[in-house]
Amino acid sequence: MKLSQRTVRLTVQISLLVALAATSAFMLLRPYLGDTETIYKNGAVTEVVQQGPVTIEQVQWKLESLEEYTQLVDTEKKTISLDQPAGSVIILATIAITPLDGVKLGAGGFFCTAKLRDDRGNLWPSQDAFDFALPTRCSDDDHPFVRNKTGQLAQVYVVPKSAVPHLSGIQIENQSDYRRVLLTR
Template sequence: MRLASRASRLTVQIALLVALLAAATIIMLRPYLTDTERIYEQGRIDEVVNQGPVTVAHVEWKLDSLKAYTTILDKDDEAIDMGGPAGSTIIVATLTVTPREGLFLKDKGFTCEATLRDTHGNTWDSGQPFDYPLPTYCGDDDYPFTMDKPQQIAQVYVVPKSVVPDLAGVTIEDFSDYRRVLITP
């Protein structure tokens, strides 16, 4: 009887130890697992979409093309200087953007930006080439936006030539909901 009493006490102690370890693990990891802002800041991708369309923050996005160039031309067929270092490549992402219900169109435009991303998590912000044939942002007076009407824009990036094979697509972000969507070509 003494042996059975010891075995049951040992079983209860082990079960209590496992329960305490599980509770301690949950308490210690909970801030890291549920802090969506911190996880978002580290570059988390919430959704991957092939070409789209995908709606983020009341704007529908569709990636039409993602092409690499050594130079780009303006409306008069003259080279646009993007100011990149020697050996860099110019990437042009052509996107169809449609403002949807719930978006505030100020002066027939809104803020929109797509960030270029590679497979290693590196990102590049778009540049603003002067006189490019397509609008390069969604607030251009020459290309006003109207609700529920799609319009093409171009996002132009200057990247090192070595990363071109690793480019994954463009990311669209919603800062208020901590949501990031990767649109692949």
């Protein structure tokens, strides 16, 4: 065999080896790198929007304010009872929310829950604050929402005082599209 034939043969073998190694690596890592369901289940934020508006499941969200309080009061100036351990503060998120065409209104309402998120990945669920001036749920009969009309929604969170400087915004999720949006201040 001539030297040029050996060189060509060696080049083809190396190229085939590189192609097989690349294909193997792709097939091995594909479920972890490109699978949107896995990425969603791991808690990754897919979109970051400053204040909004953003539309998720035919509901438009806009973060209006994110403020810190030591306690909340109702319309009669009485303290609203919350599960608030010592050393914690109340964060009140005021949200402009617009249910669009196709959203079910009435009994059961529609999904309008957001979680508070910090820059470390910690999440806090909202709490119900009964007798608060703004509704804390979309199924509140005292404050009904109207389709295609913007209404106010309050989300109440109790967080440790040490987490307040790290708060980044509220997180809204859509499980059917594997979409997680962070509305920042």
